[in-house]
Amino acid sequence: MSHESILIVDGLTMRFGGVVAVNGLSFAAERRKITALIGPNGAGKTTVFNCITGFYKPTSGVIRLTHDDGRNFHLERLNDFRISKKAKVARTFQNIRLFPGMTALENLMVAQHNALMQASGFTFLGLIGVPSYRAAERRAIDRAKHWLDRIGLIDRADDAAGNLPYGDQRRLEIARAMCTEPALLCLDEPAAGLNARESAGLSELLLSIRGQGTSIILIEHDMSVVMEISDQIVVMDYGVKIAEGAPQVVRDDAKVVAAYLGADEEEAAAVMESGA
Amino acid sequence: MSAPDLTHASRREAIAFILKNAFISAFVALVIFSLMIGVRTEAGPTGQLIYWTRFDDLATIVAVVFAGSIAVELLRQWWGPVGVVGAIAPSVQRGLDFAGKAAPPLLLIFAFLVPVLFYNQRYLLDLSILVLTYVMLGWGLNVVVGLAGLLDLGYVAFYAVGAYSYALLSTNFDLSFWMCLPLAGILAAFWGVLLGFPVLRLRGDYLAIVTLAFGEIIRLVLLNWESLTGGPNGVSSIPRPTFFGIPFTRGDDGFAARLGIEFSPTHRIVFLFYVILALALLTNWVTIRLRRLPIGRAWEALREDEVACRALGINITTTKLTAFATGAMFGGFAGAFFATRQGFISPESFTFQESALVLAIVVLGGMGSQLGVALAAVALIGGFELFRGFDQYRMLVFGMAMVLLMIWRPRGLIGHRAPTVFLKQNTAISAELAKEGRG
Structure with a gap:
């Protein structure tokens, strides 16, 4: 040990x-x-x-x-x-558990919930659109883009996750887990x-x-x-x-x-x- | 929903298909109605059979069925799933798409002009205030049901909390409407959280039952706590709203006198109209903003898959509670407005029927769609008034219209979901993929 x-x-x-x-x-x-x-x-x-x-x-x-x-x-x-x-600790599931009605990009954005939540001042600052939140959101999108690029799904970023082929869904789920750092x-x-x-x-x-x-x-x-x-x-x-x-x-x-x-x-x- | 690879041959096929269907429908109608409508029989004065023919009526019915069948098929083509070869020409399709995009701003402009256009029609003004109240309630419930996927059958409870908050605070403590409005929202949100706690572990049908019970509990408390709420007698003489302190009265310090115009009771109605319009638009704006914030995405993710949310470190408890609280807060605002508009409230106004109606608006509009909910509220509340002429058949016609609509549009009027963020292309997501949420 x-x-x-x-x-x-x-x-x-x-x-x-x-x-x-x-x-x-x-x-x-x-x-x-x-x-x-x-x-x-x-x-x-x-x-x-x-x-x-x-x-x-x-x-x-x-x-x-x-x-x-x-x-x-x-x-x-x-x-x-x-x-x-x-x-x-991040995990994936034996039966893929993506958010099928959300796009690949959105799936990766949800994974960064906690960081974004903090940046949005627990919604209140985000609601009025403070610049620091916008910057944080841009960074989150960049991270999502980075992972979409790595799993070769950048061109399908705006497609619903449920519409992706099975193999892509598997990789997207791993990318989503990785977005939680x-x-x-x-x-x-x-x-x-x-x-x-x-x-x-x-x-x-x-x-x-x-x-x-x-x-x-x-x-x-x-x-x-x-x-x-x-x-x-x-x-x-x-x-x-x-x-x-x-x-x-x-x-x-x-x-x-x-x-x-x-x-x-x-x-x-x-x-x-x-x-x- | 375009069909770019549309060829002439396939369009001709589609037209032939529609015509065939229409002819079959017309033939069936002819057979059924030939005796029912075509021949009228009656007992004569001496008991003998008198009959006469009404072939012109029969022809009208058959023609209506024929045309109706074509119209329905065309609508199906327009609304049908992506990629289906349609009989609608691409140019017409583009026009329809454009109409879809132009609808929200045009509707908004129209809403702003309603008091100007119908200034002298008190009935229409009252009706539009009612419709807007339901639009607001629908948008509020949409946060809970449409976004977070939590089936709430007791939404009227928050409407009641808002209404009674304003009624009691203003009659007992002389607080103004604008002071009470946020208080009513906060109190309703508080009750939303209170309801949220016990139902956190419940899903789907069980959640629906508990929320239904919650709505009834609130109503029964209002009914039986006579010392505070006045019981079945309700609260009366609730102060009317003022224009930032200037009342809409005939006196010298009234709104009309201050402005130097002639007094008219319509001024207050117009003011109320703009108040509810502003409140509804606030609800809409906040909801649209929230959807694009992490909390809104978490709501939708919760609707899609709760287990995955937990694995991603999303706090399910607070996410659900904020959804309940946000929805309840808007319900509370609407309730306060309702109280000030009516001037009198009693538990009778907050029955389960109201919850069901608001839920029907959300489901009919397409869960999660702001425009859909607004259209559904106009259709349901306005349509209900429209059918007044049908007298005792009103409910029948109304029910039939809803059944038909749900057959053609099972996911509501606007059944697709727009992504909250996109890289290149903002493509609508078909409703078949999005989950309805099981609580």
Whole structure:
């Protein structure tokens, strides 16, 4: 548990009535690295995400986030919107959750709500149109433009988000999360439903996000993406961690192969190979 | 909604389709009405059957159905979804688009000229004040229902709070209308927040039920708290508004005498007209401004997806409460105006029917559309008066008109959403994409 860890999850347990979705999970996500959370369906990955991002309150355990400046946040104590606002943790969803009736640009503007809210003097100054608010809005538009440019959607900025193709919506959701200027970005299956070319583009985007200093945690089933970009992988099954380490290490772990892909090791190994 | 790739062949096809439909409709009408209208039967004085034919009436009906069918189809083409090949020529389409753009300023100019044009028609002036009151209420509720997507069935409660605030403050403490107006707005906003708190966790139908109950609670309190509100007798002799201290009376210090013109009771009506016009325009201006501010975008984002809002660090609680408070404040302003115009208020004026009417205006206008709400208020309130001639059929005609409108325009008169910010092109977003909000 070094200072290098941006997120430390310690003894995280989440119970839903009698069902134990996550049982005493501990892991650390390194700063400015990509940590992948993988495991078979129902392993509890999304539950972990929901605990980190405040959508669930964990039954027990500690989730500690440390910013670059050394400030600590106990995410299990912060409630929903404050995790994004104060602790700077942004997330995307397994089923895309854009604002479909708003344009791509508007989606990115909504993401900058808190900064703009402050600039608009909690609406009162904005209502009379003070210059400082206008400048802040221009900066917000510039940031949105920057991200639209990076995800290649600048030409569709004024189209409704619901009208964009699926792959574009996925990238827009990541850009929207990035517009909140997060310290930690949590991606829930960002490559789901993407074709090979789009997956490659996504990997590139995520690497460039890591390059600019944002730590990433992602849940992903697409092994080609996971193996290519992750610096570290945490493998879960039935709510517990069964392996952890660099992609190479995890890929060769017999327990992972068995749990993740069933008992048939030969077949499992073949799939893991193809994914590499 | 243009169809740029419109070819002659496809237009001819569309025209043929419309004509075919019209002929079928006319034929059906001929069959149905030939006996109903074409032949009139009656019992004669000795009990024998007397009948005579009314083929001219029948021909008229069939012709009306034929023409009506064509008109309806043309309207469908005009309003239809984007990209559908239309029978309307591009030039006509451009004209219609232009009319759409020119409508708001023209309507505004017309609104300003109403007292000049209809100075001698007291009835029309009163009606236009009523219409403007509902335009304002519609715009106020539009913030809650149209933008934030919170279905509020108890909006009349805030109207009542505003009205009683002014009535009680002015009769008990002698405060002037202009002093009471902001107070009424603040009090209504306060009650908006008070209603907002318990319903924060509720969505959709449940939210609607609780707001409905809230509206009834306010009305019942007003009805039963006799020592304060006068109960069913209401509050009477509420001071009339003054022109910044100058009353509209016949006396020497009255408005007419000061200006040196002849006294006329219409002066006050005209003044009231401009007051409500100014209040309505203030509501409109503030709403348009708010939509482009972060709070307005957050309202619309809340309507689209509440979970995503939370993930983006938007405080759902304050966002919902400000929507309730803003909507309620405008309702309070409108209520204060209502009290000063009537001079007498009682709980009877604040029944659920009023809430339903204002909600109907918002839904009919197209949720979130300022122009749509204004048009719907004119159509509903004005149309209701227009149908006065139909006597007991008024409600029937009125209901039928609404049903027809909702069939053709399920998302309201103006069913698309304009983006609040754009880079290159301000393209309207089709209503099918925008969510209605589930509370």
